[in-house]
Amino acid sequence: MKKLLLALSFVVMLGVSSYAQSPGGKDLGFGVMLGDPAGLTLKYWPNHVNAFVFDLGSSYFGSPRINADYLWHFNAFESDIANLYAGPGVALGFGNSGGFWDRSFRNDNNTALGVRGVFGVNILPRRTPLEVFVEIGVLVGLTPDFGSGIDGAIGIRYYP
Numbered sequence: 001m002k003k004l005l006l007a008l009s010f011v012v013m014l015g016v017s018s019y020a021q022s023p024g025g026k027d028l029g030f031g032v033m034l035g036d037p038a039g040l041t042l043k044y045w046p047n048h049v050n051a052f053v054f055d056l057g058s059s060y061f062g063s064p065r066i067n068a069d070y071l072w073h074f075n076a077f078e079s080d081i082a083n084l085y086a087g088p089g090v091a092l093g094f095g096n097s098g099g100f101w102d103r104s105f106r107n108d109n110n111t112a113l114g115v116r117g118v119f120g121v122n123i124l125p126r127r128t129p130l131e132v133f134v135e136i137g138v139l140v141g142l143t144p145d146f147g148s149g150i151d152g153a154i155g156i157r158y159y160p
Contacts, residue, residue: 022051023129026159031131033057033155037065043131043157049073053089065093069118081126086119091139114141116151129159 022029022045029043039057046052051071059065069089076084093112120135137151 022048023124023131023159026129029129029131029157029159031155031157033133033153035153035155036151037067037153039064041155041157051085059091059093063093063095065091067091067116069116071118073122080124082121082123084119084121085135086117089116089118089137090114091116110144112141113143114139114149116140118151131157131159133157 022043027045031041033039033041033055037055037057037059039055041056042054044052044054049072051073053067053069053071055065055067055069057065067089069087071085071087074084074086091112091114093114116137116139118135118137120133122131122133124131132155134154135152139149139151141147141149
């Protein structure tokens with residue numbers, strides 16, 4: 001337990017000490033993403049390091065699918081354009097599912113619940129209200145069956 005708390009404290013300190021920023025200092029962006037899931041995405045930045053992301057789309061985990069993630073942004077490249085991010089999240093799928101990566105989640109009319117870990121890169125072009133991102137994640141299904149899968153998506157968000 002002490003090792004887990006120490007590791008969590010280290011991750012939080014890294015996140016707080018790094019610098020990231022949403023495009024143009026705006027705190028709410030929306031856009032589209034392709035991959036798993038494919039659909040709409042919304043990102044809210046409560047500060048310059050952390051963000052909440054909500055996705056609604058179609059997925060092998062369940063169609064429709066809702067994701068909610070909490071992200072820490074890391075300035076690993078020492079750049080104000082490209083940043084790494086990582087964080088935990090949850091996924092909720094409805095209805096029919098299946099596919100190559102997550103056969104264990106197959107259900108016909110049930111709701112599927114899982115947790116996920118996300119890692120990605122976001123690019124914030126200068127003087128534009130846009131964010132381009134590429135991410136990959138591990139999904140662990142908890143119900144109706146236990147199993148694992150891989151998520152991957154590319155997308156763009158606009159910050160009005």
